[in-house]
Amino acid sequence: MDMTPTDADRAFEQEVRDFLAEKFTPALREASAKQAGVFAEGSVARTWHRILHEKGWIAPTWPKEYGGTGWTAMQRYIFERECGLAGTPTLPGMGLALCGPVIMEFGTPEQKAFFLPKMLSGEHYWCQGYSEPGSGSDLASLKTRAIRDGDPGSGSGTGDYVVNGTKIWTTHAHEANWVFLLVRTAKDGPKQAGISFLLCPMDAPGLTVTPIRSMSGEHEVNQVFLDNVRVPVAHRVGEENQGWTIAKYLLTFERGGGSAAGRLNAQLAKLKTIARAQPGDGGGTLWDDAGFRERIMRLETEILAIDWTERRQIATRAAGEVGNNTLASILKLTASEATQKLAQLTSEALGPYAAADQRHALGVAANEPTIGPDYGLTATARYLNTRAATIFGGSSEVQRNIIAKGLGL
Incomplete structure (x- = not known):
């Protein structure tokens, strides 16, 4: 594909610069300049999220049918480059950049209708429940267990999973109100074959968050404990034990989806x-x-x-x-x-x-x-x-x- 900017691309580039000149205020610039972590602090992130949402620019990679910008690849590149050069707050991408595309690809119509608009508006602030003590780079060895409470053979998608285990290095878990989880739903066969992908509210009974302070002084990451946390089967994305396929799909966005x-x-x-x-x-x-x-x-x-x-x-x-x-x-x-x-x-x-x-x-x-x-x-x-x-x-x-x-x- 030819990535040479067209006249329309150059006009869009100027539009982005004009927007940043107006909306990326001196107060926001000062707050952003004081951020040393990977993502902006919750209050700064929410402010910038709201500004982008009001403009209709909060989801550059989403298709229009789900509330995204519908931009071309070059427009997305221009927008991210200009925001990076300006030093805008780095928004946590666990919802919009990671979980959102997963729900679009694997979610039910009901999940899309419920979760995607709330990701766009910022009502839902997401964190990622992947890594565990002893299961970081070897993620498929995760041990957090989800046991089906109900009739797994009914095919109705009713009932709950009862989740027990712990997640670690959970970025912004102290700010988030939803978490997506990889959990083990089967022990037989290859370890990758028994994993499922669940969506869980952070205020669910039995879920607690313990802060981890980094050596640089930031409170970005946490350990999350799940003690008999009940997650509705309706909040499982994809089929049971399909979680590893979904995880690999998501990691493509995490490792190469931005600029x-x-x-x-x-x-x-x-x-x-x-x-x-x-x-x-x-x-x-x-x-x-x-x-x-x-x-x-x-x-x-x-x-x-x-x-x-x-x-x-x-x-x-x-x-x-x-x-x-x-x-x-x-x-x-x-x-x-x-x-x-x-x-x-x-x-x-x-x-x-x-x-x-x-x-x-x-x-x-x-x-x-x-x-x-x-x-x-x-x-x-x-x-x-x-x-x-x-x-x-x-x-x-x-x-x-x-x-x-x-x-x-």
Whole structure:
């Protein structure tokens, strides 16, 4: 597919820029700049979600029939790139980007009618119940058990599943009011064959959330405990024991469904600003250091490659395909590693200011001054936070295995 922008694409690009200039207010810019986590804090995310929903732009990848934009592949790319370059709040994608496409593909008409509009409006705020202690990269080994309470042979879809177990690293579980779960519904046969996909409200009796504070200071992730939690059979997506097929479908979106290049380029521009401002070892600025400048240029080349790989993935979807697992894994691998390299170089560029604990000045409620230059506020927290980038969403080792298999190696 030709990804060269047309006159209509350029007009749309200007429309997006005008929208951001008006709606991405100084207050929102300040709040977004204080976010060091993967996703914006709940209050910031909800505000930006509401603004995009009012514009009709909250679901760029959804078809119009379900309330999406109906944009072309190039329009989606332009929108995500411009938002990334502007530094808009990163919205949690567990509902709109992950669970939504699953319900569109595998859900019943009743599930689509109930859940999809509430995802769009923001009434439902979703989290993802996949990983467990001991079942992260080896997700198929999960042990959370769901036992059917009722007549499983009736075919009526009535009754409940009684769920027991625990999920971990559950991002924004403390903010969410719904969770989608992978649970074990059969023990016989291959471990992948006995998994089902359930939708559960977070206020269900027996479900509790315990916070996990990251070493960077953010409260993004949690452990979720399920103690005899009853989930209606009507909230199962797909057939019983079809969950692994659904999980693989969802992970294609998680690992290659969005655009990272815009935000990576915005962070790269910030790194260049810091390098031009910070003093170098031999006089002048750090930017005058040819060795450090070369490292930045090498990283810029990697980000350019990511940008073009994302365009290839967009073209794949524009051709009517769900996505390429190998390409999605390439994007997950390279984007997560580039994110870490950016954080590393930014910390090095800041010198002694990178050692300052800035957690008191981060987040929406923070009102303490920054230690050192303002451009160093989030550097240390981002560096610590991005250590997990090559683990979550499927570790780099898992991605390399998928890539090797896809290439027939």
